[in-house]
Amino acid sequence: MSTRTVTVASTVGLHARPAATFTRAAAGAGVPVTIAVAGKDPVNAASMLSVMTLGVEHGQEVTLAAEGEGADEALDALVELLATDLG
Amino acid sequence: MITLQGRGVSPGVACAPLVRLGAPVVTSAADPVGADPEHERVRVGEALAAVAADLSARAEEADGEIADILTTTAAMALDPSLLAGAGEHVARGVPTGHAVTLAIEGFCTQLDALGGYMAERVTDLRDVGHRAAAHLAGVPMPGVPAPGHPVVLAARDLAPADTAGLGPDVVALVTEQGGPTSHTAILARSRGLPAVVGCAGIADLAEGTMVLVDGSSGEVRPDPPAECRTAARVLEPEADTPGATADGHRVALLANIGTVDDARAAAATPTEGVGLFRTEFLFLDRRTRPDVAEQTRTYADVLRAFGDRRVVVRTLDAGSDKPVPFLPLGDEENPALGVRGLRTAGRFPDVLDDQLAALAAAAAAAGREVDVMAPMVATAEEAERFADRARAHGLSRVGVMIEVPAAALRAREVMEVVDFVSIGTNDLGQYTMAADRTAGELGDLLDPWQPALLDLVALVGDAGRLRGRPVGVCGEAAADPLLAAVLVGLGVGSLSMAPVSRAAVHARLARHTVADCAHLADLARASRTAAEARRGVEAST
Numbered sequence: 001m002s003t004r005t006v007t008v009a010s011t012v013g014l015h016a017r018p019a020a021t022f023t024r025a026a027a028g029a030g031v032p033v034t035i036a037v038a039g040k041d042p043v044n045a046a047s048m049l050s051v052m053t054l055g056v057e058h059g060q061e062v063t064l065a066a067e068g069e070g071a072d073e074a075l076d077a078l079v080e081l082l083a084t085d086l087g
Numbered sequence: 088m089i090t091l092q093g094r095g096v097s098p099g100v101a102c103a104p105l106v107r108l109g110a111p112v113v114t115s116a117a118d119p120v121g122a123d124p125e126h127e128r129v130r131v132g133e134a135l136a137a138v139a140a141d142l143s144a145r146a147e148e149a150d151g152e153i154a155d156i157l158t159t160t161a162a163m164a165l166d167p168s169l170l171a172g173a174g175e176h177v178a179r180g181v182p183t184g185h186a187v188t189l190a191i192e193g194f195c196t197q198l199d200a201l202g203g204y205m206a207e208r209v210t211d212l213r214d215v216g217h218r219a220a221a222h223l224a225g226v227p228m229p230g231v232p233a234p235g236h237p238v239v240l241a242a243r244d245l246a247p248a249d250t251a252g253l254g255p256d257v258v259a260l261v262t263e264q265g266g267p268t269s270h271t272a273i274l275a276r277s278r279g280l281p282a283v284v285g286c287a288g289i290a291d292l293a294e295g296t297m298v299l300v301d302g303s304s305g306e307v308r309p310d311p312p313a314e315c316r317t318a319a320r321v322l323e324p325e326a327d328t329p330g331a332t333a334d335g336h337r338v339a340l341l342a343n344i345g346t347v348d349d350a351r352a353a354a355a356t357p358t359e360g361v362g363l364f365r366t367e368f369l370f371l372d373r374r375t376r377p378d379v380a381e382q383t384r385t386y387a388d389v390l391r392a393f394g395d396r397r398v399v400v401r402t403l404d405a406g407s408d409k410p411v412p413f414l415p416l417g418d419e420e421n422p423a424l425g426v427r428g429l430r431t432a433g434r435f436p437d438v439l440d441d442q443l444a445a446l447a448a449a450a451a452a453a454g455r456e457v458d459v460m461a462p463m464v465a466t467a468e469e470a471e472r473f474a475d476r477a478r479a480h481g482l483s484r485v486g487v488m489i490e491v492p493a494a495a496l497r498a499r500e501v502m503e504v505v506d507f508v509s510i511g512t513n514d515l516g517q518y519t520m521a522a523d524r525t526a527g528e529l530g531d532l533l534d535p536w537q538p539a540l541l542d543l544v545a546l547v548g549d550a551g552r553l554r555g556r557p558v559g560v561c562g563e564a565a566a567d568p569l570l571a572a573v574l575v576g577l578g579v580g581s582l583s584m585a586p587v588s589r590a591a592v593h594a595r596l597a598r599h600t601v602a603d604c605a606h607l608a609d610l611a612r613a614s615r616t617a618a619e620a621r622r623g624v625e626a627s628t
Contacts, residue, residue: 012412016208017155017374020162027167047168049212053197055205058415 002071005063006079010086013057016048018086023048025081029074033066045078093261093286094530095305096272098566098591101239101259101281102299102311105292108231108242111217112224118182127183128174134187134222138215139164155374160211164219169194184220191216202418204410231257239298241289259300261289261307266530275302276566276585283307285527303591327357330582330593332575334600339581340589341397343561350389353586360397362509362583363561364389366442367404370411376438379445386449390457397458399509399559399583401488402442404428404462414438423523428463428490429473443480450482460486460509465493467500474504488561490514495543498550505556509583510547512562516540534617535564541577541612541620548578559583568595569624575601576608599628 010018026033026045035051036042037060043050045064056062062082064075121127139161146157163169169190176186195209221227231240237258244264260275260282275282281302292298292309299311330340341362342353346369353361369377369385377385390398405411406427414435419425432439443459450457461473464487477485486507489495495515502508512535517524519540522532544560551558559581564570566588572595574582582592599607607624614620 012204012374012415015204015374015412016159016163016211020159023166024162044168047166048162049166049194050168052205052208053194053201055201057417 001065001067002075003063003065004075004079005061006082007059007061008056009083011058013060014051014054016052019048019051021086022081023051025078029078031066031068031071031074033064033074033078036063091286091288091307093283093305093307095301095303096284097275097280097282098303098588099281100301102297103237103239103258105241105294105296105298106234106238107294108240112184112220112226114182114185114188114220116181116185118185120180120182124177127177130183130223131173131177131187132170134219135164135170137222138218160215163212164215184223187219188216239300259302261286261300263287263290264527266524266527266533276587279587285530329359330596332596332599332601332604336601338575338596340593341581341583342586343583347385347388350392354392356586356589358586358589360393362399362559362581364398364400365404366401367409370403370405371409374412376413379441382442382445383448383452386446387452390449390453390455395455399458399460400446402439402459402461405431429461429469430463443477443482447481456484457482458484458486458507460488462488463490464488465491467497467504470501471504489547490518492519492543495547498547499553502550502554502556507557508547509559509561510544512540512560512564515543519543531617535562535567535570536611536617536620538612538614538620541573544574545577545612551578557581566592568592572596572599572604573608573611573624576604
């Protein structure tokens with residue numbers, strides 16, 4: 001199991017549109033990825049609605065996790081996405 | 088059939104058959120269950136994919152921000168967890184359509200609990216559920232009907248997203264809920280559609296019933312006599328002279344606008360200018376902040392459209408009911424009493440400075456003056472800070488809105504530091520009566536004829552005379568012709584309204600002298616209730 005923790009740079013947090021952008025990328029990662037915030041269970045990172053229910057705000061830390069071949073590369077790419085302002 | 092009574096919020100009369108805003112398909116645990124759960128799960132997937140495809144197609148036809156919202160809603164329909172959740176319900180023997188509803192409601196509950204922006208997405212998500220349920224049931228998708236002939240559109244309430252699809256067939260709006268400052272009311276006035284809100288009885292009328300809607304009196308008459316059936320929309324002819332009382336006292340009748348398109352449409356009317364340019368329409372639903380250059384272009388377009396006519400620009404009025412995605416204000420227990428209007432400038436000073444810089448640049452580019460005012464000002468000190476900042480940007484005509492009772496009570500002090508004030512009667516009413524503007528059942532307290540509200544307007548009018556500062560009104564009260572005469576009697580010198588309301592106000596003011604207006608104002612203020620005030624003034628004209 002690989003994990004990464006990253007601070008969300010999107011100025012509006014993971015609102016609907018940034019969540020859609022992120023989950024599209026997660027769905028195309030090739031491995032199942034989960035996303036979690038402190039105090040809540042991890043959810044499927046490819047599910048926009050699940051990501052929205054985390055209520056992630058700007059500057060909040062999230063933890064991504066994935067297992068299997070290509071997991072590290074996939075997580076690095078997603079971390080990079082979350083570290084940029086998705087608008 | 089008995090005439091229904093609602094609250095008239097946008098003037099005009101229209102007669103057409105009633106249609107309903109696509110009543111959503113209601114699913115139930117008692118619906119028949121499909122024979123093969125696996126097959127039913129496939130059908131759920133197909134239905135959600137069809138919903139997404141339909142929303143994406145609509146996005147193609149829509150403009151920028153609306154297209155964005157529709158695209159994002161389409162993405163919700165394709166969510167794998169939604170499909171999986173519905174599939175689990177199906178596997179447990181829940182009827183197929185109801186399984187989708189349960190899965191949707193599961194997410195709605197969680198989003199609702201987050202409050203604010205996320206809670207507002209519940210409407211979008213439920214819309215996905217309604218569409219999927221309709222697809223599964225093989226009935227038409229809910230939505231705004233476009234039958235190809237004039238119709239009166241009835242709905243429980245209209246969400247801003249519904250309004251994107253309002254076509255030319257809709258000649259009037261009637262809603263069960265909503266108050267005088269609801270989205271429905273504001274949309275209807277901006278489009279010049281007669282509208283009645285808070286009309287509970289409309290729910291009992293059969294679709295196709297011919298109804299006569301009077302957007303002034305609030306009456307909705309089913310099966311009107313034959314002579315009404317041919318009546319098209321009846322609006323008073325536009326008066327092309329400046330607003331004035333019978334004795335020639337000028338009262339500028341200005342327009343409320345929110346976009347460059349509104350500006351062009353209003354500029355083509357005889358209006359004396361703009362009394363309220365709601366700049367938040369440039370910001371709402373924007374994921375990123377429009378930069379100074381973009382704002383400058385927009386403001387300059389609006390200023391040019393009006394030549395040398397007065398244009399009053401209100402700085403960003405974000406907050407409670409108007410969240411701006413790039414201003415993370417967070418959740419508040421009482422957003423109407425929280426960080427909103429000018430108060431947001433404390434946390435995001437750059438946003439205000441950008442806006443003031445853009446306004447100054449736009450005025451220079453258009454080669455004319457611009458008036459700028461701040462919303463939600465409570466004290467003279469706040470007014471002074473705003474005025475100093477605006478003047479530092481080279482803006483010479485600076486005012487504030489009077490929406491907070493404290494600002495009305497201390498209007499004299501406020502007017503020492505600004506050039507003009509504009510009374511926002513909607514918010515001043517809500518704060519004076521401690522009644523939420525969005526609560527339909529509190530409509531009576533929010534009635535702009537409330538004597539307490541008129542007392543505050545009178546205080547501001549007196550302060551204006553004392554300090555020699557112009558006092559305007561840019562709330563919905565300005566659009567009520569009879570109340571407009573009362574406001575003039577209270578010392579108000581300009582009235583700003585949706586352009587469609589101007590003709591009726593113009594005609595009414597032309598019938599009264601300033602002394603008449605002062606008498607009407609005394610009558611209204613001597614009343615005990617809003618209804619008594621209106622009746623008393625009506626009876627004496």
